[in-house]
């Protein structure tokens with residue numbers, strides 16, 4: 001059963017040429033796909049359209065989930081709003097109408113899960129880019145989204161940190177996911193991948209991987 005369907009979607013910013021040009025995509029419940037494209041091909045635009053943040057100029061975007069899609073922005077600074085990492089997590093949990101005691105307990109679990117305990121009392125914007133991405137993702141996952149839209153979610157991580165992040169993701173996250181990358185070397189292993197080029201999606205050749 002599909003959770004997200006894009007039908008012949010075109011998109012543009014005001015006074016700009018078309019960026020998405022009649023693009024179609026169907027994402028099943030629980031399906032996780034990666035989308036790769038060169039800089040400026042419209043990957044972020046595609047995620048914004050899929051999230052409902054940008055209206056398509058043509059075509060339809062259909063959601064079939066009971067909750068709002070969770071989007072991790074390419075620049076996590078744009079979605080970190082609290083004064084400490086712990087508050088950032090607690091804030092999202094409170095939106096789920098949990099009582100204070102449960103909020104504190106679940107926040108502590110999340111901090112441990114993401115290896116963020118040591119940073120829990122720091123200001124999110126003082127962390128490294130990779131840590132900011134982890135905080136933003138941890139907060140999003142507290143909403144238990146059915147659809148997760150990730151714009152280069154581990155672009156600031158490298159080596160062991162990236163491997164850790166990815167093994168956490170594949171072990172813990174079951175939500176339907178679109179995971180954007182800009183380089184073949186960043187494609188998550190084992191994930192179906194598509195290429196965004198010239199405003200449309202196509203399957204990625206095996207020898208491109």
Ligand SMILES: Nc1ncnc2c1ncn2[C@@H]1O[C@H](COP(=O)(O)OP(=O)(O)OP(=O)(O)O)[C@@H](O)[C@H]1O
Pocket residue numbers: 013014016019037038039040041042043044045046074182
């Ligand atoms: N808010 C905006 N207003 C006008 N043009 C925009 C806006 N955001 C992006 N663009 C333009 O739309 C095109 C696609 O941008 P987009 O950010 O979607 O690409 P991208 O594939 O995500 O790039 P990157 O790999 O650099 O993240 C680019 O030419 C960009 O300059």
Ligand SMILES: [Mg+2]
Pocket residue numbers: 043044045074151
């Ligand atoms: Mg982008």
